[in-house]
Amino acid sequence: MFRVIASKMIVPNMHLLTLAAPAVAREAKPGQFVILRAEEEGERVPLSLSDWDAQSGTITVVFMSIGSTTGRLALLAPGASIPTVVGPLGNATEIENYGTVVCVCGCYGIGSIFPIALALKRKGNRIITIMEARSSYLFYWEERLEAISDKIIHITRDGTKGHRGHVGRLPEILRGLEEPVDRIIANGCTFLMKRTSDETRPLGIKTMVSLNPIMIDGTGMCGVCRVTVGSVTRFACVHGPDFDAHQVDWEELLQRRKTYMPEEVVPLRTSRCEERHFRSQEGKS
Amino acid sequence: MSDPEKKTLDLRRREMPKQPPEVRRYNFNEVALGYSAESAVEEAKRCIQCKKPLCIPNCPVEINIPAFIKSIAERDFIGAVRILKDKNCLPAVCGRVCPQEEQCEKTCVFHKKGGQIAIGRLERFLADWEAQQRELEMPEILPSSGRKVAIVGGGPAGLTVAGDLIKLGHKVTVFEALHRMGGVLIYGIPEFRLPKVIVTREVEYLRKLGVELVTDFVVGKTRSIDSILEEFDAVFVGSGAGLPWFMEIPGENLNGVYSANEYLTRLNLMKGFLFPKYHTPVKSHRRVAVVGGGNVAMDCARSALRLGAESRIIYRRSREELPARLEEVENAEEEGVIFDFLTLPLRYIGDENGWVKAIECQKMELGEPDASGRRKPIPIEGSEVIYPLDAVVCAIGNSPNPLIGATTPGLKIGKKGNIEADEKTGATSREKVWAGGDVVTGAATVILAMGAGRFAARSIHEYLSSL
Numbered sequence: 001m002f003r004v005i006a007s008k009m010i011v012p013n014m015h016l017l018t019l020a021a022p023a024v025a026r027e028a029k030p031g032q033f034v035i036l037r038a039e040e041e042g043e044r045v046p047l048s049l050s051d052w053d054a055q056s057g058t059i060t061v062v063f064m065s066i067g068s069t070t071g072r073l074a075l076l077a078p079g080a081s082i083p084t085v086v087g088p089l090g091n092a093t094e095i096e097n098y099g100t101v102v103c104v105c106g107c108y109g110i111g112s113i114f115p116i117a118l119a120l121k122r123k124g125n126r127i128i129t130i131m132e133a134r135s136s137y138l139f140y141w142e143e144r145l146e147a148i149s150d151k152i153i154h155i156t157r158d159g160t161k162g163h164r165g166h167v168g169r170l171p172e173i174l175r176g177l178e179e180p181v182d183r184i185i186a187n188g189c190t191f192l193m194k195r196t197s198d199e200t201r202p203l204g205i206k207t208m209v210s211l212n213p214i215m216i217d218g219t220g221m222c223g224v225c226r227v228t229v230g231s232v233t234r235f236a237c238v239h240g241p242d243f244d245a246h247q248v249d250w251e252e253l254l255q256r257r258k259t260y261m262p263e264e265v266v267p268l269r270t271s272r273c274e275e276r277h278f279r280s281q282e283g284k285s
Numbered sequence: 286m287s288d289p290e291k292k293t294l295d296l297r298r299r300e301m302p303k304q305p306p307e308v309r310r311y312n313f314n315e316v317a318l319g320y321s322a323e324s325a326v327e328e329a330k331r332c333i334q335c336k337k338p339l340c341i342p343n344c345p346v347e348i349n350i351p352a353f354i355k356s357i358a359e360r361d362f363i364g365a366v367r368i369l370k371d372k373n374c375l376p377a378v379c380g381r382v383c384p385q386e387e388q389c390e391k392t393c394v395f396h397k398k399g400g401q402i403a404i405g406r407l408e409r410f411l412a413d414w415e416a417q418q419r420e421l422e423m424p425e426i427l428p429s430s431g432r433k434v435a436i437v438g439g440g441p442a443g444l445t446v447a448g449d450l451i452k453l454g455h456k457v458t459v460f461e462a463l464h465r466m467g468g469v470l471i472y473g474i475p476e477f478r479l480p481k482v483i484v485t486r487e488v489e490y491l492r493k494l495g496v497e498l499v500t501d502f503v504v505g506k507t508r509s510i511d512s513i514l515e516e517f518d519a520v521f522v523g524s525g526a527g528l529p530w531f532m533e534i535p536g537e538n539l540n541g542v543y544s545a546n547e548y549l550t551r552l553n554l555m556k557g558f559l560f561p562k563y564h565t566p567v568k569s570h571r572r573v574a575v576v577g578g579g580n581v582a583m584d585c586a587r588s589a590l591r592l593g594a595e596s597r598i599i600y601r602r603s604r605e606e607l608p609a610r611l612e613e614v615e616n617a618e619e620e621g622v623i624f625d626f627l628t629l630p631l632r633y634i635g636d637e638n639g640w641v642k643a644i645e646c647q648k649m650e651l652g653e654p655d656a657s658g659r660r661k662p663i664p665i666e667g668s669e670v671i672y673p674l675d676a677v678v679c680a681i682g683n684s685p686n687p688l689i690g691a692t693t694p695g696l697k698i699g700k701k702g703n704i705e706a707d708e709k710t711g712a713t714s715r716e717k718v719w720a721g722g723d724v725v726t727g728a729a730t731v732i733l734a735m736g737a738g739r740f741a742a743r744s745i746h747e748y749l750s751s752l
């Protein structure tokens with residue numbers, strides 16, 4: 001069992017969870033993820049590592065509460081335990097001295113890009129962080145990112161902070177920079193990553209994304225996480241999760257992510273009380 | 286016993302009751318129900334106790350078959366269990382899934398005349414009988430050697446090594462990537478063929494013997510073999526053949542196209558058939574095609590049937606070449622799985638939303654035997670057919686996961702991604718590292734994995750004793 005050290009809603013619907021997982025904390029590298037289960041009957045869900053501390057043996061994930069598992073994770077209080085935390089999975093993000101790197105992030109990606117940006121900074125890169133959200137009150141970890149960024153730019157749908165709009169404004173923001181950009185890294189929801197990719201392809205700037213297809217085992221055993229990159233099938237959990245954005249078949253990824261849409265709403269509609277009833281009838285299994 | 290040679294041979298194999306096909310195709314409960322004590326004793330009495338029993342050498346773990354059968358005939362079930370467990374630590378599993386017809390039962394003297402002794406069924410009976418007794422007999426455990434062994438993978442190979450070495454006084458830790466021990470026995474083989482309580486029982490037994498079981502631990506990711514060797518005296522790698530193959534034909538990434546591993550893992554490990562009580566969703570499909578002809582394909586097709594779908598097997602050779610166990614093929618046929626032999630998938634056809642809606646296949650005919658000795662299927666021009674469906678399960682094979690090889694410098698890897706290990710000892714190219722089971726042989730059988738584990742355990746023990 002893995003103990004919850006801290007649990008907090010940091011902005012509406014966005015949660016931070018710190019867990020005791022010393023073996024994972026010891027090996028974690030920027031860009032890797034864990035798979036966890038919220039309870040014995042639970043699903044296995046992948047979440048990126050946003051922070052870790054090898055000394056205290058803890059890891060931190062940031063997630064949006066959208067479905068049954070993230071919903072349950074959001075309700076955990078410090079002292080509670082969950083049955084599975086396995087990792088660190090996937091390959092670490094490539095960290096080199098590229099020159100100037102733009103880190104585009106939104107949603108949970110604001111958390112997961114932090115360790116990547118930090119490592120890139122330490123490697124001597126100039127870091128320009130572009131944060132996107134619906135509204136200014138949905139930004140978090142701003143001080144953390146400010147501390148390691150040479151420049152920080154905000155985009156909000158409602159214009160309450162920085163540029164108004166969404167990541168589609170990327171080209172003009174990049175044009176406005178006084179320096180050439182050597183690499184772009186995008187973390188967050190599929191929409192944000194795809195749009196970033198669409199916008200940077202014509203500019204010819206190498207863009208890396210951290211893909212988030214459906215996963216089960218995270219070790220290359222089930223193949224559900226397959227994505228097409230440069231017309232070859234790759235398993236995101238073992239060959240990724242980072243891929244060259246301009247090579248990704250985004251339509252396929254978006255379509256594959258929808259596979260269980262109709263089913264995922266069932267547990268949300270099933271109240272816990274009904275479930276308990278179900279369980280007592282099923283005593284045998 | 287009287288002189289066995291003089292006895293007239295009783296060729297009537299005692300039948301084992303099964304759930305009738307029309308009932309079982311709607312549930313996930315075990316198909317075969319097992320012998321009663323009476324039937325077991327009757328069956329055991331048929332064995333003529335050969336002086337040079339031909340059954341034994343064809344059992345990969347060399348169980349003293351006549352001896353345990355004799356004890357059953359004498360109703361000494363405890364004695365029989367002891368003989369069995371001396372060589373096989375997972376009898377309830379082997380009695381159910383061993384390809385007995387190809388092994389021990391094939392060389393039984395009765396085989397030529399028909400009516401070979403039902404060794405597997407007797408084995409299963411004993412294991413189940415023992416499980417019903419209130420107190421399990423605990424084996425003797427030698428005093429601590431002070432040596433530590435790490436085992437990678439909680440499948441039959443790894444569990445066998447663990448069981449053997451703990452009894453010899455070594456400290457044993459098993460590291461398993463998934464959240465449950467058992468390997469394919471837990472995530473692959475379905476409940477209706479191997480109830481998960483049986484696997485759990487065997488795993489709990491090892492825990493009681495003192496084996497430390499660590500789940501959620503991916504060796505090569507959570508910790509490398511080199512780092513493990515700083516703390517342990519030896520490592521056994523039994524990580525199986527878990528990497529699924531696809532056909533590499535158009536449309537394979539459409540929604541509704543699964544690998545057998547995904548399909549079975551959702552159902553077995555994640556208990557998707559109990560959704561939404563268990564939270565991992567399983568789609569309900571109307572028409573499912575399973576591509577392949579092995580045990581894995583049969584398991585997928587029979588699972589699809591139980592989830593309410595029309596289920597068909599698409600196999601490129603003919604019925605004679607099916608690699609699955611005959612018993613499972615017959616079970617599948619009885620339950621209503623449709624078989625399309627001599628049929629090769631060419632492409633999957635999707636609808637406008639990216640869901641598979643049909644499969645296009647080509648009919649084949651059998652030509653000359655190929656390298657495997659089986660007649661080679663040759664496409665028949667212009668014989669393309671299209672089947673409408675809403676899911677496809679690809680069950681054409683697996684190979685070892687490259688993770689351990691990629692993260693263990695100096696570990697020799699063969700052409701097919703398998704770890705190279707000595708057949709007799711399991712020794713690899715790396716000092717202090719042994720390997721066995723599917724990771725060495727490629728996808729094979731439970732009993733061969735256990736046999737490899739047994740050899741490796743012996744070799745590891747010799748090594749530890751020499752330190």
Ligand SMILES: Cc1cc2nc3c(=O)[nH]c(=O)nc-3n(C[C@H](O)[C@H](O)[C@H](O)COP(=O)(O)OP(=O)(O)OC[C@H]3O[C@@H](n4cnc5c(N)ncnc54)[C@H](O)[C@@H]3O)c2cc1C
Nearest residue numbers: 045046047048062063064067068069070108212213261264
């Ligand atoms: C490598 C990897 C890293 C990831 N890292 C993170 C992370 O750090 N933080 C995080 O919040 N998520 C992350 N995700 C996504 C996360 O795994 C899913 O959001 C999660 O599985 C949802 O689980 P659930 O049971 O709560 O929802 P489900 O009940 O499984 O899903 C509910 C419904 O929402 C849809 N859905 C799923 N994900 C999203 C999404 N992101 N946006 C909109 N709709 C969605 C699903 O299709 C489904 O229909 C990552 C995914 C991968 C593969």
Ligand SMILES: Cc1cc2nc3c(=O)[nH]c(=O)nc-3n(C[C@H](O)[C@H](O)[C@H](O)COP(=O)(O)OP(=O)(O)OC[C@H]3O[C@@H](n4cnc5c(N)ncnc54)[C@H](O)[C@@H]3O)c2cc1C
Nearest residue numbers: 438440441442462468469473504525722723729730731734
């Ligand atoms: C659906 C299906 C049906 C089958 N039916 C039969 C049958 O009827 N009869 C029969 O004899 N055989 C059958 N087999 C084959 C049989 O199950 C295998 O040959 C046998 O399980 C191999 O045992 P193993 O211990 O080598 O590997 P596995 O059982 O594959 O176990 C390996 C374990 O190692 C774990 N692992 C992998 N990598 C790592 C890592 N890096 N770190 C930690 N853990 C790791 C895996 O999660 C897994 O639990 C079937 C197989 C399948 C898939």
Ligand code: SF4
Nearest residue numbers: 344379383388389405
């Ligand atoms: S372990 Fe398998 S081969 Fe050996 S006796 Fe039992 S059923 Fe036969």
Ligand code: SF4
Nearest residue numbers: 332333335340393394
């Ligand atoms: S070969 Fe058959 S009859 Fe002879 S001892 Fe073995 S099981 Fe009995």
Ligand code: FES
Nearest residue numbers: 218220222223237
């Ligand atoms: S999650 Fe199963 S292979 Fe990637």
